[in-house]
Amino acid sequence: METLLEQIESGKLWQFPGGIHPPEQKFVSNQIGIGNLPLPEYLVLPLKQHIGANGQLLVNKGEHVLKGQVLTRPGTNWSLPIHAPTSGTIADIKPMPSAHPSAMPELSIILTPDGEETWCPLTSRESIEGLDSKALIDILHHAGIAGMGGAGFPTYVKADSAKQIEYLVVNGVECEPYITADDMLMREHAKEIISGIEVMMSILSPQYTLVGIEDNKPQAIEAMRTAANHNDKILIRAIPTKYPSGGEKQLIKVLTSKEVPSGGIPADVGVLVQNVGTLYAVSEAVYKGKPLIERVVTVTGNTIHTPQNVWALLGSEVKHLLHSQGFTPVEDQRVIMGGPMMGFTLPTVRIPVIKTTNCILAPDNQELAVAGQEQACIRCSACADACPQTLLPQQLQWFAKGQEYEKLEEYNLFDCIECGACSYVCPSEIPLVQYYRVAKAEIREQKLEKVKAERAKERFEARKARLEREQEDRQNRHKRPARTAPAKDKVKVSEALERVKSKRPEQSAVQAAIERAKAKKADDDTSTLEPDNSAVALERAKRKEQARKYKEEKAQSSDDSAPKDAVAAAIARAKAKKAAKAAQETNVPEQKDSKKAAVAAAIARAKAKKAGQSEVSDAEAAASSDKDPRKAAVASAIARAKAKKIAQGNDQADETAVQDSDAADPRKAAVAAAIARAKAKKAAKAEEEAQPHSDKPAEQTDAEPEDPRKAAVAAAIARAKAKKAAKTAEEAQSHSGEPVEQTDAEPEDPRKAAVAAAIARAKAKKAAKTAEEAQSHSDEPAEQADAEPADPRKAAVAAAIARAKAKKAAKAAEEAQSHSDEPAEQADVEPEDPRKAAVAAAIARAKAKKAAKAAEEAQSHSDEPAEQADVEPEDPRKAAVADAIARAKAKKAAKEAEQQTVLSGNTKEANTLTDSETAQLSPENKRKAAIKAAVERAKAKKQAQEQEGNDLS
């Protein structure tokens, strides 16, 4: 078995699969030698004539340049210089249509020849002895030599191969029909080509140089053999004529049997391919010092009078070449730069010849028929038989049409060399190559997009990380001053901490609250009303700390803060008001900052309370910002609780409550608040000789809580307890104007809140029932849920239950003389699904009525608008039904009611008004009815409010 080297030495050639034999048409242009052209009027020299980057401009407009003078300086990235092809003046430097299928404008130097052809000084040399590879590569680089076979790859880059080159393959195949530029060059300049080969050999030192020439160029083969006679390392190989054996990969296969790996370069298999034209230019550059300024171009085609190869200066326009050779355009004239298989049609003849231009083909429509209509693929796979890359063009075509890009890659689309053999043989005239080009472009585009997206993601993540880092930094920055800032606060906090550290250092707010509650109970029993504020203080301190952190976290989300601010402000105002009312000396702080104001107000209130009882008023405003009303509420609750305690014990509170705590979790806060209120109530209960006018506004959460549920629950519990307290209170003569809570909330989910509120009200009512001689004007607007709940159903249910109980209470209540102005609930809700709500409401009303019926001597002006569901339900049908049922029951109740003295005007009115309508309700009209009912209820509510106002006044 011979080794590969021996096989190559013996002249063995290999075959590549596929390939076609299109009409060669070489004879058209190779009958006469390479001609010369007259100087054109001007030359257009694109800065970029190769693969790689532009050089840097060295000349200016108006400058005179000599022939061969360098016009651009090469930079990095495979950039090459360009040179002046002749002496003349730079007329302009501007973008001009380029020699590219798209004719995309490319920055070009426009040179007006002076006709002198004055060369710049050239460095010629006799031999390359003494020049090392690097020097030679440098010469090639500065001569601006790029591959002249087609792609225009910078020759110096190739020559500077990092890999050992075993075989230098010289491409003199010229397999494209019509083109004879290399053929003629080899015939006329075989000697120079061989010396160019020798230069490359001295750079690369390959084992052999294999010159591949198709056997349809016997003269060229002969000339090359003669020229290479002296060098037995240069093997001239006549290879069978078959398109596309001039393809780099195919030629390597034919001459060396090697295959360039997919996606690789010939150097990967120790091969380097150079075109004969390039080698001629190498020789010229090295021995004569001439840069690449001209090349052989075949001008051919049936519309050319003298088809011939010509020496064309780079930058000569195609028009110049055509007209110099005589050109008679035909109808639908095509002018192709390159050969008929891989060349591209020019949109205009004013395109310059560049380093890669080997042929200008101007055929008539007989010799190269215009492509016919694309027909259906018949899967004959003639394309596969023709493919030199052993692809399955037919399958690729289906995938390309279906845009199945993954499949395309699976079928190795990117190994397609776009030789056009498949399109050539296709009986259906499917422009296969065009499909592949489009698909390739799409896939590249997609990959690019992917990369872009990847980068964008990275950027985004980096930014996120940076922001987080910055935030952390900010937090750290803020923490330090916060700890040290107000000395007073700090002292107090630390004091509090110290006080309670030993006791319950790890307790949570809730636990603390519970504990406190228990403690209070104990207090009740023992009636040793010693306030134990230490725990509270600890909690406060803790919460304060927490609040600061929270605040910092929230610092950036300013959009959230506005409503909370408002809430806080409201709380503050409410508290302040109450405080003002109760306090003998009210130190209401200026509300510059609503947040601070709120806190301050709370504190003020608390103090005021204390003052009211202990007559000590040393109110202190602690500046803080309540971003979250929940915490604020908690704090206020605590404050109130304390106040209550104080009041209860009649002790002198030594400690000033600093209430600026923001609970991280409002739920617990609320629980705590509730507990606090409960305690307060208990206190009130146990309190004997409650002094009148103890206006104890439990809480006014004008809040728009995000999740008010638990808060409300807590509030409710609190209120309930308060009521209990009231119940057991004997001789509660005071006008305990206790608006338990006014949740002007717009909760997102007010359900539980409402439930809680309801429970609270219910209990309150019970309390009222058992209360003897409740003479006080317990102005207790239980709740005003001006809510727009997303799902008010349960809320409504709860409310209903509450009302029902309340009614029961009212019934059982004897001598309820008090003006218990208790608008149970005003659910200004716009529920999305009010059905259940309505049902509940109905039930509630029904019960209420029952209650009213059973109530004996209900003399009190219990202005109790049971419910005013100003609802605009989306699906009001059920609601309406429920309403109707409710009203019906209510009516029954009313009928049976004896001595109904209760001024339940509003409810009644609403019922009366809607009752008659319900009778007429047809399914279609239910909605309208419901709306009407709503309107009615709204009116009733207004009335109630007015009444309430009157009562209060």
Add this chain to the structure above:
Amino acid sequence: MKLTMASSPHNHSLKSVNKLMTCVMLACIPGILVQSYFFGIGVLVQLALALICVSAAEAAILKVRNRPIWPTLSDGSAWLTGVLIAVSIPPLAPWWVVVIGSVFAIIIVKQLYGGLGFNLFNPAMAAYVLLLISFPVQMTAWQPVNDLLATPLSFVDQLSLIFTETTQAGITLDAARQVIDGATSATPLDHIKTAVSQNMTTTEAMDNIAFSRFAGEGWQWVNLAYLLGGLYLLKAKVINWHIPVAMLVSLSVCSALGFVFGGHTGVAFHLLSGATMIGAFFIATDPVSASTTNLGRLIYGALIGLLVYLIRQFGGYPDAIAFSVLLMNMAVPLIDHYTQPRTYGHGARK
């Protein structure tokens, strides 16, 4: 100057679908001539009927599908289908047989799948199978070669048989098919099948008057004529050698083995009887429904050969080309998938 832009390549071989189809149809001519020589002018009548029907059906369905009629019709693929149907059915089969077959082939098998290039199955063979299954009597009523007929049928008689199912004298096809000795003849393949079922020896079976030479009077000449046409197609590079060669080699090997192990029929009989040659060169090579890779074609052809032998030898039908081809049509996507050739530069030796 206004220049015309076009995508490379700018040259094109002179091949076209129309030329390919025309070539195939031309290559059928020797076979058709021999067939009509032996089986009467009925072959040509069926051919004319088929061509008219496929043209009409194609035009109609293209109209319905809103496709250009003439450019598609003129690619010749429908006509080729018509030719193949016409030569596949008994020459004296009633006219509606060929009409149904043609319309089914064009409208259902070809156009409803998307037209030329999209049909999974060979339209002519699908139509043949439809007819064989639906009208087994008519589809197996091959008359013996003219020389053997008891009463030679005139042109008018044949026309009359095709269109009215009786001759002018009122003789039915069954009667007309009677051989000189009074027996109703079938094709040699039918005959062998029957002979085997009647436990005749091979010699007895082959002794029948219809088998004057290798594979029955007339049939071997028809097959040889199609072989000639097929060789022309190979020469003209209209078809690749892979499928016919693989199929014939496979069939030969199978029948040789069968003969060695005591079968009735030898290699020559299988190669030259029935639709072997037209199947190998004209039917199995239908590019649309055949495998598209070279290795795939070899597998495809070989398996068709195997199936033909198996069905002929052990199946219920006398001939097997249509079934084999359709079965292998179904396997084509699989074969193509697993026979993707190695692309240049992939897994190359270093």
